[in-house]
Amino acid sequence: MSELGTLVTDRSIVVCCGSGGVGKTTVSATFALAAARAGRRACVVTVDPARRLADSLGVQSLLNTPTEVAGDWPGHLFALMLDTKGTFDELVNRYARTPEQAEGILANRLYQNLAGALSGTQEYMAMEKLYELVDSGQFDVVVVDTPPTRNALDLLDAPRRLTRFLENRLFRALLLPTRMSLRAVGVATQALLRTISKVAGAEIVQDAVSFFQAFEGMEEGFRTRAGAVREMLADPATAFVLVTSARPDAISEASFFAEKLRERGVTPAALVVNRIHPSFGDSRGPEGPLPADLAALEDNLATMRVVAQREERAYAGLAQQVAPAPIGRIPLFSHDVHELHALQVTADQLFA
Amino acid sequence: MDLGTFCSQSHVLVVAGKGGVGKTAMTAAIARMASLTGRSVLIVELEGKSGITGAFGLSEDLGYDEVELQEAAAGQGTVRARRITPDDALVEYLEDHGLKRVSKRLVSSGVVDVVSTAIPGIRDVLVLGKVKQLERDRVADLILVDAPATGHAITFLTSAAGLVSAARGGPLRTQAQDVVDLLSDSSRCRVLLVTLPEDMPVSEAIESAYTLEDKAGVQLGPVIVNACDPPPVGLETPAAEVVAAAGLVVSPDHVAALEAARQFRLERHAMTAAQIDRLARDLPLPHLLVPSVGSASIGPAETNLLAAALASAVADLAPEVEVPVQ
Numbered sequence: 001m002s003e004l005g006t007l008v009t010d011r012s013i014v015v016c017c018g019s020g021g022v023g024k025t026t027v028s029a030t031f032a033l034a035a036a037r038a039g040r041r042a043c044v045v046t047v048d049p050a051r052r053l054a055d056s057l058g059v060q061s062l063l064n065t066p067t068e069v070a071g072d073w074p075g076h077l078f079a080l081m082l083d084t085k086g087t088f089d090e091l092v093n094r095y096a097r098t099p100e101q102a103e104g105i106l107a108n109r110l111y112q113n114l115a116g117a118l119s120g121t122q123e124y125m126a127m128e129k130l131y132e133l134v135d136s137g138q139f140d141v142v143v144v145d146t147p148p149t150r151n152a153l154d155l156l157d158a159p160r161r162l163t164r165f166l167e168n169r170l171f172r173a174l175l176l177p178t179r180m181s182l183r184a185v186g187v188a189t190q191a192l193l194r195t196i197s198k199v200a201g202a203e204i205v206q207d208a209v210s211f212f213q214a215f216e217g218m219e220e221g222f223r224t225r226a227g228a229v230r231e232m233l234a235d236p237a238t239a240f241v242l243v244t245s246a247r248p249d250a251i252s253e254a255s256f257f258a259e260k261l262r263e264r265g266v267t268p269a270a271l272v273v274n275r276i277h278p279s280f281g282d283s284r285g286p287e288g289p290l291p292a293d294l295a296a297l298e299d300n301l302a303t304m305r306v307v308a309q310r311e312e313r314a315y316a317g318l319a320q321q322v323a324p325a326p327i328g329r330i331p332l333f334s335h336d337v338h339e340l341h342a343l344q345v346t347a348d349q350l351f352a
Numbered sequence: 353m354d355l356g357t358f359c360s361q362s363h364v365l366v367v368a369g370k371g372g373v374g375k376t377a378m379t380a381a382i383a384r385m386a387s388l389t390g391r392s393v394l395i396v397e398l399e400g401k402s403g404i405t406g407a408f409g410l411s412e413d414l415g416y417d418e419v420e421l422q423e424a425a426a427g428q429g430t431v432r433a434r435r436i437t438p439d440d441a442l443v444e445y446l447e448d449h450g451l452k453r454v455s456k457r458l459v460s461s462g463v464v465d466v467v468s469t470a471i472p473g474i475r476d477v478l479v480l481g482k483v484k485q486l487e488r489d490r491v492a493d494l495i496l497v498d499a500p501a502t503g504h505a506i507t508f509l510t511s512a513a514g515l516v517s518a519a520r521g522g523p524l525r526t527q528a529q530d531v532v533d534l535l536s537d538s539s540r541c542r543v544l545l546v547t548l549p550e551d552m553p554v555s556e557a558i559e560s561a562y563t564l565e566d567k568a569g570v571q572l573g574p575v576i577v578n579a580c581d582p583p584p585v586g587l588e589t590p591a592a593e594v595v596a597a598a599g600l601v602v603s604p605d606h607v608a609a610l611e612a613a614r615q616f617r618l619e620r621h622a623m624t625a626a627q628i629d630r631l632a633r634d635l636p637l638p639h640l641l642v643p644s645v646g647s648a649s650i651g652p653a654e655t656n657l658l659a660a661a662l663a664s665a666v667a668d669l670a671p672e673v674e675v676p677v678q
Contacts, residue, residue: 020371020501021553110470148371148501165469168462196458196467201522204470248649249403250372280613283606286598293594296586301613332620 003326004270005351008035008042011239011269012141013134013232017155017261018243019253020148023274025053026346027243027330028145029079034347036077040140043078043133047126047147053079058340066133071340078139080129087125088114090132095221101214110211122147124158124226131229156233156264159226166219168212239269242322246276246311246332255318272328272350273315279308353669359386359494361672362542364487364534365573366509368499368564369546370556374578377650378546378642379498380407381658385666386494387422387429388659394492395421395433396483398508399500404433409652416440429493438475439464441482449523473511474524480512480531487540499543506560509535509543509568538571546576547631549624558635574669575637576662577628579644584621587614640665 016028025048032044043066046053054062057069062081069077096102133142197205244254285298319327328350369375383393408421414435422431446455468474499505512531547557591610595602642661645654
């Protein structure tokens with residue numbers, strides 16, 4: 001078993017991260033497939049709303065709950081597509097003290113916008129779903145495909161961001177009885193509130209107040225949960241896999257991403273370089289003048305080799321940056337990967 | 353189409369596309385191309401660290417203040433760039449509305465997070481409101497907006513329309529209406545989509561194009577297809593036959609390498625050609641095909657190459673047919 005292979009046999013959580021458009025979804029599915037082939041119960045969580053993953057797994061559509069993908073392997077492969085709003089609703093239902101409280105929150109306009117508008121919510125819900133799946137004990141390994149973020153910190157900071165939002169001091173002050181709150185929040189804060197009403201409209205302030213009222217008493221549950229999610233990500237059984245395509249611009253983004261992860265004390269457990277041009281060896285051609293058609297063939301071969309060398313130089317630097325993490329390489333196929341067979345071929349290449 | 357005509361069709365060009373398609377390189381190339389017609393260009397970057405300064409040979413990151421990327425010279429306009437983030441735009445908006453004293457605190461206390469969650473789209477509207485103000489003030493002959501990655505770009509461009517229908521009145525609604533007016537007037541603003549000749553990027557470009565026209569009411573310019581492989585020439589015959597006909601001694605390894613490279617190139621080219629055909633079939637917009645610059649990073653030399661390629665693709669465009677007003 002290759003060093004990369006031990007990730008799918010030994011770890012219980014694999015988080016695939018990297019910038020958008022590098023094939024993270026395909027790589028995540030490949031890792032889960034490899035785990036199923038190794039006899040484990042694997043589940044892949046995708047955040048990509050495109051139908052590609054469903055297509056490549058040969059299933060009609062993906063739900064917010066795991067669906068088993070049928071196939072000829074000793075283990076089991078499940079897949080689900082993250083529904084950010086649905087996952088958030090589940091959390092609210094879990095932590096509400098009464099069904100009425102949950103209902104009040106779910107109906108609030110500000111809450112309804114929360115999933116789509118607060119940056120980091122999607123990232124947090126992906127981590128939340130991951131926690132839920134791991135916690136259920138149904139799977140040996142859960143592989144999660146993360147939203148395409150420019151900033152790695154969005155992924156790691158998301159739980160904290162949400163709890164900070166829910167604990168907003170200013171709005172919490174509004175929950176106190178009116179007269180007291182005015183004194184408590186002070187002159188400057190009153191000015192702020194007047195500002196909000198003036199610029200954004202009074203109903204916005206009202207929505208916000210009723211949202212925080214409805215949330216009363218639930219922050220503790222959210223905070224505890226966010227802490228548990230953070231611990232799960234820091235656990236040695238969790239592997240972060242940095243995914244990049246071989247395009248030089250993607251590699252420089254991945255390098256930036258790796259640096260941000262390192263600042264946060266996260267070491268990538270592996271680097272996967274996707275869509276690598278084949279290198280076509282180093283054989284030598286005949287010397288001297290060549291007929292035109294042979295010269296065209298030689299030119300083409302030379303061009304292809306230059307492309308491959310340039311790519312290799314670009315990702316060698318990144319490999320050094322994340323050393324000693326092993327590198328997985330996926331070649332650029334001359335066709336697109338979007339069916340189960342192609343995914344199996346990808347897995348063969350990656351875990352060879 | 354005449355290059356000058358292309359560069360003066362709209363005052364603001366929004367460059368949008370999926371992550372990794374080379375949106376920033378194209379933004380730099382359009383800026384360079386327009387500057388060579390003597391026009392002054394302002395690039396507005398929205399997300400941090402795009403590398404646009406590197407495309408002009410500078411190393412600093414952009415901030416709220418303008419940076420000159422290229423000086424004016426004979427027959428060449430200036431290229432300047434700045435970054436506008438939602439927080440910057442909000443602080444400026446509040447200051448403009450006489451709230452200078454509290455603006456910083458609104459941002460730092462997290463109130464802005466609450467408000468922008470309560471009003472989705474407010475951040476986008478404020479940023480585009482700032483772009484509108486720059487356009488009105490005629491700060492440059494051409495303003496190029498390096499839009500966020502599509503998905504986000506769709507939200508970015510449709511937020512204003514959403515806010516107009518949701519808000520009852522007040523300064524924000526006015527701001528949103530101004531933005532809608534800008535986006536829906538093709539003499540003021542157009543959107544250029546950037547894509548790659550590959551399956552997913554092409555699908556996404558087609559989908560975004562329809563969504564943007566329907567929901568944001570924007571006029572789309574030609575679609576820029578980046579990293580197009582030039583057609584392979586002289587690769588019709590299998591390597592073994594060519595080598596045999598040449599009567600030269602070539603190692604079997606090398607013949608195999610020549611053949612593998614030949615087949616790979618032909619297959620990849622057939623695949624990209626099929627994607628360009630699909631784009632043409634499913635999206636009735638003209639294309640600007642730009643070759644791959646084949647370099648590890650985009651610097652001034654690559655920007656020049658891309659600008660020249662783009663200019664020749666523009667020259668090949670059919671002149672725009674005037675639609676008679678009914």
